[in-house]
Amino acid sequence: xxxxxxxxxxxxxxxxxxxxxxxxxxxxxxxxxxxxxxxxxxxxxxxxxxxxxxxxxxxxxxxxxxxxxxxxxxxxxxxxxxxxxxxxxxxxxxxxxxxxxxxxxxxxxxxxxxxxxxxxxxxxxxxxxxxxxxxxxxxxxxxxxxxxxxxxxxxxxxxxxxxxxxxxxxxxxxxxxxxxxxxxxxxxxxxxxxxxxxxxxxxxxxxxxxxxxxxxxxxxxxxxxxxxxxxxxxxxxxxxxxxxxxxxxxxxxxxxxxxxxxxxxxxxxxxxxxxxxxxxxxxxxxx
Ligand code: ADE
Ligand code: ZN
Ligand code: ZN
Numbered sequence: 471x472x473x474x475x476x477x478x479x480x481x482x483x484x485x486x487x488x489x490x491x492x493x494x495x496x497x498x499x500x501x502x503x504x505x506x507x508x509x510x511x512x513x514x515x516x517x518x519x520x521x522x523x524x525x526x527x528x529x530x531x532x533x534x535x536x537x538x539x540x541x542x543x544x545x546x547x548x549x550x551x552x553x554x555x556x557x558x559x560x561x562x563x564x565x566x567x568x569x570x571x572x573x574x575x576x577x578x579x580x581x582x583x584x585x586x587x588x589x590x591x592x593x594x595x596x597x598x599x600x601x602x603x604x605x606x607x608x609x610x611x612x613x614x615x616x617x618x619x620x621x622x623x624x625x626x627x628x629x630x631x632x633x634x635x636x637x638x639x640x641x642x643x644x645x646x647x648x649x650x651x652x653x654x655x656x657x658x659x660x661x662x663x664x665x666x667x668x669x670x671x672x673x674x675x676x677x678x679x680x681x682x683x684x685x686x687x688x689x690x691x692x693x694x695x696x697x698x699x700x701x702x703x704x705x706x707x708x709x710x711x712x713x714x715x716x717x718x719x720x721x722x723x724x725x726x727x728x729x730x731x732x733x734x735x736x737x738x739x740x741x742x743x744x745x746x747x748x749x750x751x752x753x754x755x756x757x
Contacts, residue, residue, distance in 0.1 A: 493538045493551060493613065494620050495652035497659070497667055498741060502616040503534035504671050505678070505745025506752065514749075514756040517593060521608045530612055537613035547610075551617050553578035553704055554627040560712035562624055562704040579618045583700040586611040590755045591697065612748055618700055619744035621715045621736070622650045624707035632715065638724045649725060650715055654737045657730055674742050682742065689743050690750035698751040703743075710736055 493499055507530045510518060519528050526533045541548045549570035555562060562580075570577035576585070589607040592600050617623045625631030625647070632646035639653045655670075663669035678686060692699035714736045719725070 493535060493623075493651060494616050494741075495655065496535050497655050497670075498620065498651065499534040499538075499613060499616045500531040500667065501655075501671050501674065501741050502619070502744040502748060503531040503612050505675060505742065506530065506612070506615075506748035508675070509746065509749035509753075511753050511757060514752045517756040518608065518752065521593075521605050523605055533609055534612055534616065536609045549577050550582035550610075550614065551579055552623040552625075552631055553580050553618075554625055554631055555708055556627050558626050558628065560708055562701070562708045564701055567704075579614050579623060580700040580704050582614050583611060583618060583698055583703075586614070587698045587751060587755060590752075593756065611751070615703075615748040615751065616744050618703045618707060619740040619747075620650060621707045621710040621740065622647050624704045625711045625715070631711075635719065635721055637719060637722065640726050646715065646719055650737070654730060654733060655741075658734055658737070674738055674745075677738065678742050678746065682739075686746055689746050697754045698747070703747065706743075707740075710740065 494502070507515075507518065518530060522528060522530065523533065537547065537551070541551075553562065553567050555567050564580060565575075568578040568580050569575050575581075586607045589600075589602040590604060590611065592602060593604055622631040629635050630647070632650065633648075635646040637644055637646050637649065639649050639657075642653075644653060659665050659667060659670050663673065692702070714733050718729075
């Protein structure tokens with residue numbers, strides 16, 4: 471127990487020392503997790519409540535970026551946040567693309583989602599002790615479900631998902647990856663929602679029940695009774711990366727209103743799909 475408290479202290483300290491690193495930014499992940507938790511059925515809702523650390527106060531969104539903050543202590547986990555394609559290819563193939571820098575298979579965001587889903591399926595099966603830390607499994611799964619929906623987390627290997635492409639976001643020096651993790655979301659919040667993340671979430675929630683209502687069932691569904699289908703989410707992301715994120719952008723591009731307004735619908739859609747699918751996956755795991 472003391473050891474666990476120490477772990478919490480170390481992690482919280484790290485969070486204060488290294489705010490806001492990679493992934494969707496803090497806001498993108500919080501949006502995905504807020505949407506997801508609001509869509510949980512009773513059994514999944516209870517299980518999540520039991521698994522969340524006490525300091526989260528039953529708010530999944532508050533720990534949705536935990537996986538980014540522990541990259542520094544869990545070095546093995548940093549390859550699990552993305553899955554890039556070689557030779558600027560616009561399709562995802564698990565066997566070709568899901569490996570880390572050492573070529574170890576399955577070590578990418580797709581493999582990680584399958585792995586933590588499988589770990590969580592042991593919840594309730596072994597009432598006394600799981601061989602896994604299911605709190606960490608829940609936090610990893612919730613985070614990676616966000617990452618896999620960020621188009622540039624399934625980007626090109628050659629530019630590290632846009633990380634090495636320097637651009638200007640309006641007058642600010644930025645890289646393309648950061649534009650998609652943070653800048654588009656932050657600019658939308660500032661411009662349309664009085665800098666309130668809650669108002670942005672409400673707007674997406676309203677789109678889910680109105681504009682996208684007829685599509686949501688399709689988002690939730692996986693082929694052949696799988697619990698989750700990250701291959702599909704990754705395929706959609708690299709398609710969106712090619713069609714929207716990379717399109718028309720080169721080193722030094724100035725990205726302003728034209729880019730922001732034409733790409734925002736894709737960001738909104740991917741945040742919504744991430745939230746809906748995290749909920750659907752958790753409902754199937756615990757349901
Ligand atoms: N590092 C290398 N590729 C990356 C990606 N697509 N996203 C985040 N970090 C990365
Ligand atoms: Zn991440
Ligand atoms: Zn990122």
